[in-house]
Amino acid sequence: MAGIVRRTANPLLRLLLIAAATMALPACEREERTLRLAPPVASALDGVRLMPIGIGGAPPEVYSALEKPFASNAYDLSQGKRLYNWMGCPQCHGDGQGRSGPPLLDGWWQYGPDVVSVFVTIRDGRPGGMPSFRDKLTTEQIWQLTGYIQTLGAYSAKTAAPSRDDGPQTRPAENRAPAAALFDKFPEIR
Amino acid sequence: MRQGSRAAASVLPALLCAGCAGAQSAFDTGGAQALGLARLMIFIMAVCAAVWLAVMAALAFALWRRRQEATEPLAIDARRQRRMSLVVGGSVAATVVIIGLFTVTSFWVTRSLWAGDRDAVKIDMRGYQWWWQVTYRDGNQAFTTANEIHVPVGRLVRIRLTADDVIHSFWVPSLTGKQDLIPGRTNEVSFVAERPGVYRGQCAEFCGLQHARMAMQVIAQSPQDYDAWRQSQLAPAAKPSDPEQVFGEQVFLSKPCAACHTVRGTSATAQLGPDLTHVASRSTIAAGVLETTRGSLAAWIADPQTIKPGNNMPMVALSPDELNAISAYMASLK
Numbered sequence: 001m002a003g004i005v006r007r008t009a010n011p012l013l014r015l016l017l018i019a020a021a022t023m024a025l026p027a028c029e030r031e032e033r034t035l036r037l038a039p040p041v042a043s044a045l046d047g048v049r050l051m052p053i054g055i056g057g058a059p060p061e062v063y064s065a066l067e068k069p070f071a072s073n074a075y076d077l078s079q080g081k082r083l084y085n086w087m088g089c090p091q092c093h094g095d096g097q098g099r100s101g102p103p104l105l106d107g108w109w110q111y112g113p114d115v116v117s118v119f120v121t122i123r124d125g126r127p128g129g130m131p132s133f134r135d136k137l138t139t140e141q142i143w144q145l146t147g148y149i150q151t152l153g154a155y156s157a158k159t160a161a162p163s164r165d166d167g168p169q170t171r172p173a174e175n176r177a178p179a180a181a182l183f184d185k186f187p188e189i190r
Numbered sequence: 191m192r193q194g195s196r197a198a199a200s201v202l203p204a205l206l207c208a209g210c211a212g213a214q215s216a217f218d219t220g221g222a223q224a225l226g227l228a229r230l231m232i233f234i235m236a237v238c239a240a241v242w243l244a245v246m247a248a249l250a251f252a253l254w255r256r257r258q259e260a261t262e263p264l265a266i267d268a269r270r271q272r273r274m275s276l277v278v279g280g281s282v283a284a285t286v287v288i289i290g291l292f293t294v295t296s297f298w299v300t301r302s303l304w305a306g307d308r309d310a311v312k313i314d315m316r317g318y319q320w321w322w323q324v325t326y327r328d329g330n331q332a333f334t335t336a337n338e339i340h341v342p343v344g345r346l347v348r349i350r351l352t353a354d355d356v357i358h359s360f361w362v363p364s365l366t367g368k369q370d371l372i373p374g375r376t377n378e379v380s381f382v383a384e385r386p387g388v389y390r391g392q393c394a395e396f397c398g399l400q401h402a403r404m405a406m407q408v409i410a411q412s413p414q415d416y417d418a419w420r421q422s423q424l425a426p427a428a429k430p431s432d433p434e435q436v437f438g439e440q441v442f443l444s445k446p447c448a449a450c451h452t453v454r455g456t457s458a459t460a461q462l463g464p465d466l467t468h469v470a471s472r473s474t475i476a477a478g479v480l481e482t483t484r485g486s487l488a489a490w491i492a493d494p495q496t497i498k499p500g501n502n503m504p505m506v507a508l509s510p511d512e513l514n515a516i517s518a519y520m521a522s523l524k
Contacts, residue, residue: 036495037507043507082502084376086462087449136449166373 057116070147077162080148214390310348317358317371336464342416359395384411399500405478426455438519488517
């Protein structure tokens with residue numbers, strides 16, 4: 001590289017080469033895993049403000065300060081997917097297409113598409129059979145699960161993906177916007 | 191200088207041999223299966239060493255021997271030709287014989303690993319990231335424990351191996367060879383421990399961040415001790431005896447702990463993490479990471495991600511009193 005730069009006579013070209021090399025450096029950085037949140041951050045993440053009707057609201061400031069970590073980090077999505085299976089979500093929601101519970105990937109959210117509503121739905125439960133997971137999961141885990149569930153209902157593809165399914169494919173993979181592939185029309189109104 | 195190197199030359203092999211002893215060594219055998227494998231290994235190594243020495247000797251001879259000037263390079267010397275074919279033919283035949291010998295011996299030794307089904311102790315093992323679930327299916331009463339297998343001396347142990355997430359590998363070098371645990375299929379391994387003792391095992395297939403900290407122990411005991419251990423494991427968890435432990439049990443059951451762990455005799459019945467019914471009876475926690483003491487239990491519960499980064503136990507927010515009580519309760523689960 002240094003040799004090429006020295007041999008290049010044109011100063012503009014030389015500058016461009018150096019710039020290109022410098023710009024390639026950040027590509028070496030891998031995605032970082034946050035294995036656990038600092039306890040104050042975790043407890044702050046529990047403090048969502050919900051509208052009185054229970055639909056939508058504002059996430060805590062720390063959520064935006066962390067740059068919405070749970071929606072785009074592959075490790076968090078993988079952990080969310082693990083929890084989705086571990087906590088028995090497939091028993092009612094299937095692979096996301098719904099069973100006795102409502103589907104999660106038709107992009108139709110009974111309590112709004114907002115992260116806060118999804119988070120509160122998992123944390124506190126909802127009438128009609130959705131249990132509360134407040135005593136079963138930590139705040140961080142509920143956020144991981146929220147991030148994963150939002151991926152299921154996404155209408156645009158993502159670069160971050162959770163781990164693969166081991167079983168046969170029953171729907172498009174999570175990072176390929178399964179909702180768009182299956183239900184890209186007006187959702188049925190329930 | 192020369193004396194020093196001579197001393198080193200005599201000490202080094204002794205040091206290297208010392209490396210072969212211990213609780214986790216294929217040369218320090220504890221049973222017939224491991225002995226067969228150790229002998230096979232030594233046999234193959236000895237034959238290979240002999241072959242290597244023979245090749246080196248032939249090479250040294252070829253280098254050392256004075257070469258005759260060839261007066262007529264193209265002339266065919268019949269005696270020389272015959273000698274050369276003899277050497278080449280002999281080497282090829284020796285190679286075929288040695289490889290055939292290795293194949294037959296290794297087939298024969300490996301087959302003997304599966305011999306016998308006389309009243310084996312039947313155990314199911316399931317690999318998780320990064321710990322071992324152990325289920326005893328002996329008789330009509332089953333029970334589950336983790337990271338520690340107790341076996342009676344002299345009895346065949348038959349282990350069915352499955353995995354939950356990724357491929358792991360069961361490896362207790364002093365007792366038998368490696369066998370993979372593969373999601374979606376069942377493998378088997380069997381061994382006999384002929385002398386009592388503690389044998390260390392280790393996951394032998396890279397399975398993620400904490401692969402190196404996925405250890406287990408095999409404890410070989412006399413049949414009486416084994417039966418006593420079995421009876422104590424079959425019993426439900428000890429009832430908390432003092433107010434601190436009672437509070438600890440309440441915390442355990444009301445916090446996310448009970449969503450993943452089982453303590454038989456309470457309402458906690460989840461199967462996602464190790465069974466904690468008799469956690470304090472096991473010598474280590476977190477698959478061999480820490481010795482089981484009340485202090486290490488508290489440290490682990492307070493911050494599992496710093497002790498074993500990446501494992502699937504989350505950090506549950508607990509007040510100091512709750513943490514203290516829960517560690518007292520865990521330490522009482524003998």
